[in-house]
Amino acid sequence: MHIIETGNVAAALGVQLAGVQVVAAYPITPQTPLTEKLSELIEAGEMDARYVPVESEHSALAVCIGASSAGARAFTATSANGLLYMHEQVHWAAGARLPIVMCVANRAVGAPWNIWNDHQDSISQRDTGWIQIYSCDHQQIIDDTLKAFRVAETTSIPVMVCYDGYLLSHTYMPFAVPEQEMVARFLPPFHPSYALDPDAPANLNTVTLPEIRMDVHGEMAHGYMEIRYLLQEDLRNAVQVVEETDAAFQELFGRGGVPLVEPYRCDDAEYVVVAMGSLTYQLWDVIDALRTEGHKVGVLGVRLYRPFPDAAVAAALQGARGVFVMEKALSYGYEGALCSDLKSALYDHLPDKSRAPFVKGLVAGIGGREIKTVDLTDALRSGLAGSIPGPGWIGIRL
Amino acid sequence: MTARTTILSLPREEYVHPGNRACTGCGLGIAYRIGLKALGPDTIVIVPPSCLTVLQGLFPVASTKLPSLNVTFASTAAAATGVLEALKAQGREHTKVVAWAGDGGTADIGIQSLSGACERGDDFLFLCYDNEGYMNTGVQRSGTTPQGAITANTPLKGKMQQKKDVAAIMTAHGIDYVATASAAYPLDLYDKIRKAISLKGVKYIHIHTPCPPGWGYDTRYTVKIGELAVETGYWDLYEVEKGEFRLTGASAGTLKKGTRKPVKEYLQAQSRFRIMSPEQATDVQARVDAKWSTYASGEGC
Numbered sequence: 001m002h003i004i005e006t007g008n009v010a011a012a013l014g015v016q017l018a019g020v021q022v023v024a025a026y027p028i029t030p031q032t033p034l035t036e037k038l039s040e041l042i043e044a045g046e047m048d049a050r051y052v053p054v055e056s057e058h059s060a061l062a063v064c065i066g067a068s069s070a071g072a073r074a075f076t077a078t079s080a081n082g083l084l085y086m087h088e089q090v091h092w093a094a095g096a097r098l099p100i101v102m103c104v105a106n107r108a109v110g111a112p113w114n115i116w117n118d119h120q121d122s123i124s125q126r127d128t129g130w131i132q133i134y135s136c137d138h139q140q141i142i143d144d145t146l147k148a149f150r151v152a153e154t155t156s157i158p159v160m161v162c163y164d165g166y167l168l169s170h171t172y173m174p175f176a177v178p179e180q181e182m183v184a185r186f187l188p189p190f191h192p193s194y195a196l197d198p199d200a201p202a203n204l205n206t207v208t209l210p211e212i213r214m215d216v217h218g219e220m221a222h223g224y225m226e227i228r229y230l231l232q233e234d235l236r237n238a239v240q241v242v243e244e245t246d247a248a249f250q251e252l253f254g255r256g257g258v259p260l261v262e263p264y265r266c267d268d269a270e271y272v273v274v275a276m277g278s279l280t281y282q283l284w285d286v287i288d289a290l291r292t293e294g295h296k297v298g299v300l301g302v303r304l305y306r307p308f309p310d311a312a313v314a315a316a317l318q319g320a321r322g323v324f325v326m327e328k329a330l331s332y333g334y335e336g337a338l339c340s341d342l343k344s345a346l347y348d349h350l351p352d353k354s355r356a357p358f359v360k361g362l363v364a365g366i367g368g369r370e371i372k373t374v375d376l377t378d379a380l381r382s383g384l385a386g387s388i389p390g391p392g393w394i395g396i397r398l
Numbered sequence: 399m400t401a402r403t404t405i406l407s408l409p410r411e412e413y414v415h416p417g418n419r420a421c422t423g424c425g426l427g428i429a430y431r432i433g434l435k436a437l438g439p440d441t442i443v444i445v446p447p448s449c450l451t452v453l454q455g456l457f458p459v460a461s462t463k464l465p466s467l468n469v470t471f472a473s474t475a476a477a478a479t480g481v482l483e484a485l486k487a488q489g490r491e492h493t494k495v496v497a498w499a500g501d502g503g504t505a506d507i508g509i510q511s512l513s514g515a516c517e518r519g520d521d522f523l524f525l526c527y528d529n530e531g532y533m534n535t536g537v538q539r540s541g542t543t544p545q546g547a548i549t550a551n552t553p554l555k556g557k558m559q560q561k562k563d564v565a566a567i568m569t570a571h572g573i574d575y576v577a578t579a580s581a582a583y584p585l586d587l588y589d590k591i592r593k594a595i596s597l598k599g600v601k602y603i604h605i606h607t608p609c610p611p612g613w614g615y616d617t618r619y620t621v622k623i624g625e626l627a628v629e630t631g632y633w634d635l636y637e638v639e640k641g642e643f644r645l646t647g648a649s650a651g652t653l654k655k656g657t658r659k660p661v662k663e664y665l666q667a668q669s670r671f672r673i674m675s676p677e678q679a680t681d682v683q684a685r686v687d688a689k690w691s692t693y694a695s696g697e698g699c
Contacts, residue, residue, distance in 0.1 A: 021487035022480065050483040054476060055514030062473030062511065066444070066480020069467050072487050074480070088470050196465045196481060198440050198493055203460035205468040207451060213458060221458035 001177050007168035010138045010175055011077065011103045011161070012037035014145030016047045017183045018101075021072040021190075024052040024063035028082040029115045030165035031105040035077055057082040061089035061100070068098040069204060071195025073149065076100070079165055080107035083121045087128075094129030094231065096205050099152030099159075099190070102130075103145065106277065106328075107165040108367040116368020117165040119276065123305075123329035123337050125160070129231050131238055132305040134276040135163040136262070138173040140303075143255060146178065150187050150245050155238045157231070162305075164278045166368070178253055186252050235307045242304055260309035262301035263316050265291065269298030271322045271384060272357075274313075274342060276302045279326060279364065279371065286376045295384055308341050314349030317342075320357040324383055326376075326394070328365045335361045364394040371395065403588045409435045418461035420453040423617030425581035425607035425624065426527045427453065430498070432584040433525060434464060436591035441494045442467065442481055446474040446508060448500035449534045450527070472507045474499045475515040475600075478522045494595055495522040502532050504604075505541040505564045516571035516600045523594050523601045526564060527581075529609035537612045546678055547670045549612075556673055568602040569638050575601040577637035577646075581608060582624025586635055586647040593639075606633045614669025623667060631658040631686045634693075645693060653693055661686050 005013075011034050015023070023042070025035035041047040054060045057078050064074035078086065083104055093100050104122045108114040122132060131151060135141040141163050148159040163169060178186075194202065208224045215221050222230075239260065246259035264284050266272055273283050280301030290297045300316050302309075317323055327336035334340065339361035350356050360383060365371045375395045382388050390396065401407075413434035420427040426449055434441070443466045445451055451468060455461040469477040478497045485493050499508055504526035512524060531549050532538040539549040541562035548556050569576045574597050579587040587605060594601035608623040610616065615623055627633035628648050635649040645653050652658055661683045665671040674682075 022483045024476075024480065050487055052479055052483060053518065054479075055510060055517070058470075058472055059476035059479075059511045059514055062469065062476035063480035063483065065469065065473070066467065066477035066482075067484040067487075068480075069477075070442070070481045070484035070488075072484035074484075089473065092470055195484075196442050196467060198442065198465055201460075201463055201465040203454055203457075203462060203466045203468070206454060206457045206460065206466075207468075208457040213456070215458040 002174055003177055004172050004174045005138070006033060006170055006172055007138050007141050007163055008034035008105065008170065009037055010142040011145050011163070012041065013177055014142040015075050016041050017178060017180060018146055018149045018187060019073060019189065020049050020075040022050045022052065022063065022067035022074045024054050024060040024074070024076050026054050026057045026060050026078070026082060028057070028079045030107060030169045031077045031079045031082070031103070033169070034103060034105065057085045058089055061086045061093060061102070064100045065089060065093055065096065065098060068100050069096065069196050071190070071192050073190040074100050075102070077103040077105070079105045080109050080121045083125060084109060087125065090125050090128045090130065093158045097156040097231070099149070099156055099192075101145065101148045101152055101159050101161065104160050104162045105165045105169040106162055114367040117167050118328040118366050118368065119162070120329045122160060122162045126306050126337060129157065129235065130306065131155070131157055131159040131235070131242070133159065133161050134303055134305055135161060135168070136278055136280045136301060136303070138168065139175040139255065141168065142175060142177065143249065143253070146183060146187060147245050147249055151238065151241055153190055154241050154245070155234055156193070157235060157238060162277070167278045176255070182252055186249060239304065239307050239309050258301070258303055260304045260312040261316055262303055264299040264301070266298035266300060266316055268296055269320060270296040271324065272298045272300050272317055272320045273324045273326055273380065274300045274302060274338065275326045276305065276338065277328070279328065282371065282373060283326070283376065285373055286380060289377055290380060290384070297380070297384070302338065305338070308345065310341070310345035311349055313342055314345045317346060317357060318350065322383070323357050323359045324362055324380065325359060326362045326364050330363060336363065360388065360392070362388070362392045362394055366393070369395055403585050403592070405585070408585070408588065411435065411439075413439070413463045415461045415463070418453050419455060420449070421611060421617075423610040423620045424449070424453070425529065425609060425620050426450060428584055428620070429527055429581040429587060429605050429607055432588050433498070433591055434462070436588045437494060437496055437595065439464070440492060441496055444469055444474055444478045444481065444495065444497040446471045446499050446503040447534070448503055449529070450498055450500065452534060471503055473511055474503055474508050475512040475524060478524070479515050479518070479520045482520055482522055497522060497524045499524070499526055500534070501526060501528040501530060501542040502540045505562050509567070513571065516568065516573050519599045521598055521600075523591070523603070525603050525605060527605045527607040529607045529612055530561070531609075531612050533609050533612040546674045546682070548673060549670070565602070565604045573600045573602060574598065574640050575637065577603045578606070578633070578635055579603055580606040580624045580628055580633060580635060582621045582628065583635060583647055590637060590646070593637075612670070614672075615667055619667070623664070626659065626664040626667060628652070629659045630661045630664045631690050632661050632664050653690075658690065
């Protein structure tokens with residue numbers, strides 16, 4: 001069935017179809033219509049789940065942590081400062097290896113207050129041990145939300161599905177809603193390897209020493225460092241799980257095929273623009289225009305940000321003479337985090353480093369500053385001519 | 399009212415292993431052992447960082463026979479809600495959900511999530527063991543440290559402010575059951591926990607928990623110090639059931655008798671009050687007297 005709805009509703013329908021059992025959320029713009037929709041579905045009896053209207057985002061994720069530890073499929077959603085307020089819990093959920101799914105309707109962080117879109121909120125959570133997927137349109141939002149649960153439950157690692165506030169969360173677009181019976185084939189009920197149970201008592205997340213330690217049966221148990229190493233190893237292996245999950249989804253629903261990166265006109269491109277989220281598809285128009293002027297350009301959308309698909313990114317950029325990374329977030333004091341990650345990937349994977357492309361970081365759309373297609377085109381045209389005027393912040397007026 | 403539990407009718411089953419990591423003379427050790435007997439085996443315990451985290455053992459060894467979920471400091475009540483909602487979603491409502499937090503995890507960093515759970519009416523028991531300070535981190539002041547107490551960050555003058563009355567705050571939430579208890583009166587605590595778990599919504603029990611290293615007394619006197627707090631009227635045992643206030647156990651006896659030991663006997667037995675002046679001690683006595691005159695007039699808390 002195809003419908004025309006907002007990105008937030010696309011996410012809510014994904015959560016409903018996923019058979020989530022516990023939803024906990026605290027209102028924050030632009031996430032609110034998503035959780036309003038879920039509370040409506042639950043109150044109307046159209047979704048068999050518990051909705052917990054918590055008093056803060058910190059508690060929203062706490063409820064999910066408790067529920068997931070007790071074996072329930074749990075979901076929350078937030079934006080901006082709400083995500084930052086959760087930060088301790090974001091780390092905790094990953095460390096505890098809980099397959100929670102969270103939607104992030106991306107929004108700029110304060111100060112000063114700003115409710116509009118950029119990626120600073122979720123990018124600043126990149127080191128927490130979560131899987132991060134960036135959806136570029138409404139179809140991807142609903143599909144990614146469903147895939148997120150399967151990836152999370154396969155890896156025992158929580159997943160963030162990130163989509164642009166307002167640009168996607170509040171705009172209406174047509175998309176296909178998967179049939180429930182098909183979803184059941186894709187996503188079986190959640191059966192955790194351990195859930196809190198008085199018949200099989202365990203002390204979860206207890207104090208763990210720097211060194212390995214013997215248990216009461218004489219077996220050696222992991223120290224903190226081993227537990228954290230396994231999280232890293234499983235996250236790196238999650239790249240493959242994301243690919244496999246996408247393949248399984250594609251087989252059932254006929255959509256997908258770009259789980260890690262989405263190249264557009266990159267095959268013969270001398271210059272590639274890299275972006276995440278809805279900006280990716282806006283850049284398709286820019287690239288089409290520049291192609292008519294004779295520039296050999298392409299776009300690479302990064303769909304999976306953590307674990308970083310470094311091999312796929314480097315492979316897609318192999319042969320390019322130049323790369324422009326266009327970001328809605330910064331590691332303040334240096335450059336965009338994606339730009340740094342991409343340079344690392346090139347350094348690790350390019351066989352001939354003397355032929356590595358130049359990489360230029362560009363900043364766009366901070367705090368919802370409108371990214372005009374004409375500005376993007378002008379900036380890239382200058383970049384292709386060898387110089388981008390100003391600080392590389394597209395559209396800035398100082 | 400059901401018959402009071404006695405030392406003979408207390409369940410023999412132990413849920414806390416001996417040889418755990420509690421300090422010698424730990425008041426929490428008494429309260430936790432008795433509390434888990436009252437809760438029984440079909441229970442999940444939620445624990446924020448606190449002395450109890452240490453008592454429960456270091457991975458992969460656990461000193462508690464019940465399943466236990468360690469959570470972040472501010473999130474105890476919300477995590478309890480999460481476990482509760484999962485149990486409901488799975489048809490496992492028979493399992494009891496119980497949060498055990500220290501005074502910091504309850505009165506200070508934990509009060510927001512606790513207040514939220516009360517307002518929502520989530521069905522679990524929250525127990526605060528009040529050793530009146532951040533003992534696990536080396537005895538710093540908390541919201542429930544009493545006025546005049548020397549702590550690691552009130553080292554010279556003692557704490558200037560009054561103790562936060564968490565039980566009164568919880569009563570103001572209009573929940574069905576709020577009680578105070580003491581580690582020195584384990585049977586009174588046992589009966590209160592039994593009653594609490596028979597009721598719906600958030601139930602709250604605030605346990606006065608003497609702490610030898612934090613309060614400054616010899617480890618063998620934990621029960622004695624707890625008793626002195628109650629016998630002097632400095633700490634009271636009561637319950638507020640559906641809004642009805644009632645002194646219980648030794649405190650009910652004190653009210654009937656009409657006399658109390660002088661508060662200075664309690665204060666002088668602990669080195670944390672060593673710099674308290676006679677005038678300050680007189681002030682404390684006056685406040686205790688005023689509180690008890692409201693009890694005598696039947697006004698309650």
